[in-house]
Amino acid sequence: MTDARTYRRPVSTWWWIGKRTYFVFVMRELSSIFIAWFVVFLLLLVAAVGRGGTAYQGFLDFAASPLIVAVNVVTFLFVVLHTVTWFSLTPKAMDVRSGGRPVPAWAVIASQYVGLAVVSVCVLWLVTR
Amino acid sequence: MTKRRVEPFVWLMFSGGGVVAAVFLPVLVFLFGLAYPLGWLSPPDRNHLSGVVGNPLTILVLLGMFVLLLVHSAHRFRYTLYDGLQLKAQRTIAVLCYGAAAVTSVAAVVVLLSAGLR
Numbered sequence: 001m002t003d004a005r006t007y008r009r010p011v012s013t014w015w016w017i018g019k020r021t022y023f024v025f026v027m028r029e030l031s032s033i034f035i036a037w038f039v040v041f042l043l044l045l046v047a048a049v050g051r052g053g054t055a056y057q058g059f060l061d062f063a064a065s066p067l068i069v070a071v072n073v074v075t076f077l078f079v080v081l082h083t084v085t086w087f088s089l090t091p092k093a094m095d096v097r098s099g100g101r102p103v104p105a106w107a108v109i110a111s112q113y114v115g116l117a118v119v120s121v122c123v124l125w126l127v128t129r
Numbered sequence: 130m131t132k133r134r135v136e137p138f139v140w141l142m143f144s145g146g147g148v149v150a151a152v153f154l155p156v157l158v159f160l161f162g163l164a165y166p167l168g169w170l171s172p173p174d175r176n177h178l179s180g181v182v183g184n185p186l187t188i189l190v191l192l193g194m195f196v197l198l199l200v201h202s203a204h205r206f207r208y209t210l211y212d213g214l215q216l217k218a219q220r221t222i223a224v225l226c227y228g229a230a231a232v233t234s235v236a237a238v239v240v241l242l243s244a245g246l247r
Contacts, residue, residue, distance in 0.1 A: 016213065026213050030209060035154065038157070040233070043240045046182055047243075050179070060172055063165065063166040064167070069162075072166070073162075076158045076162060079154045082154075112152075116152050120155065123156045126181060127181070128170075
């Protein structure tokens with residue numbers, strides 16, 4: 001086994017601080033925590049809606065408490081970071097073709113923003129109608 | 130190695146969850162996390178939301194979204210721990226991350242069904 005004899009230089013835990021691209025990479029990875037948090041937040045909302053008017057009002061008060069608002073401001077920033085980086089990665093991860101020709105990266109990215117706008121309007125309509 | 134065979138399936142769910150997060154979460158976080166709590170918009174009526182949440186189609190869509198988002202999050206966080214913090218207990222981390230996603234998914238089924246069937 002040559003493996004055991006190879007020297008591997010230890011990497012600092014803070015290897016991602018120095019360079020901007022590394023930093024953005026780690027921030028993007030950290031968005032996972034906030035996505036999980038927001039799933040829990042939405043489950044609390046659904047549970048409160050199911051339990052009735054008092055529980056729903058209780059949830060609204062909980063959501064308006066300073067700590068939760070602060071967490072959700074940070075969550076929003078991480079979600080936007082996720083959306084922007086995810087859309088930019090799609091043309092690199094997927095070979096989109098139309099009539100046998102590759103679709104330019106900007107068109108793939110732009111169409112995803114159109115999708116985002118359509119979904120956002122639909123959700124807004126469904127929630128507030 | 131079972132791990133190897135599971136990996137592409139998890140990656141597919143990670144990918145699906147990434148799309149759901151990118152497309153659905155900005156508006157949901159904006160509305161329920163910021164606009165309603167901060168009074169920029171008046172929050173929707175409970176009876177209306179109750180009707181939305183009680184629709185079988187909504188229950189199915191929300192369940193699919195939540196499960197994909199949870200797997201996405203667990204998968205990404207797993208690699209954050211490997212690469213970001215360079216933790217070495219890889220098997221334990223994988224079990225904990227996917228285990229947490231599985232437990233929360235079960236909770237999502239319970240919450241969605243009990244709220245929806247009321």
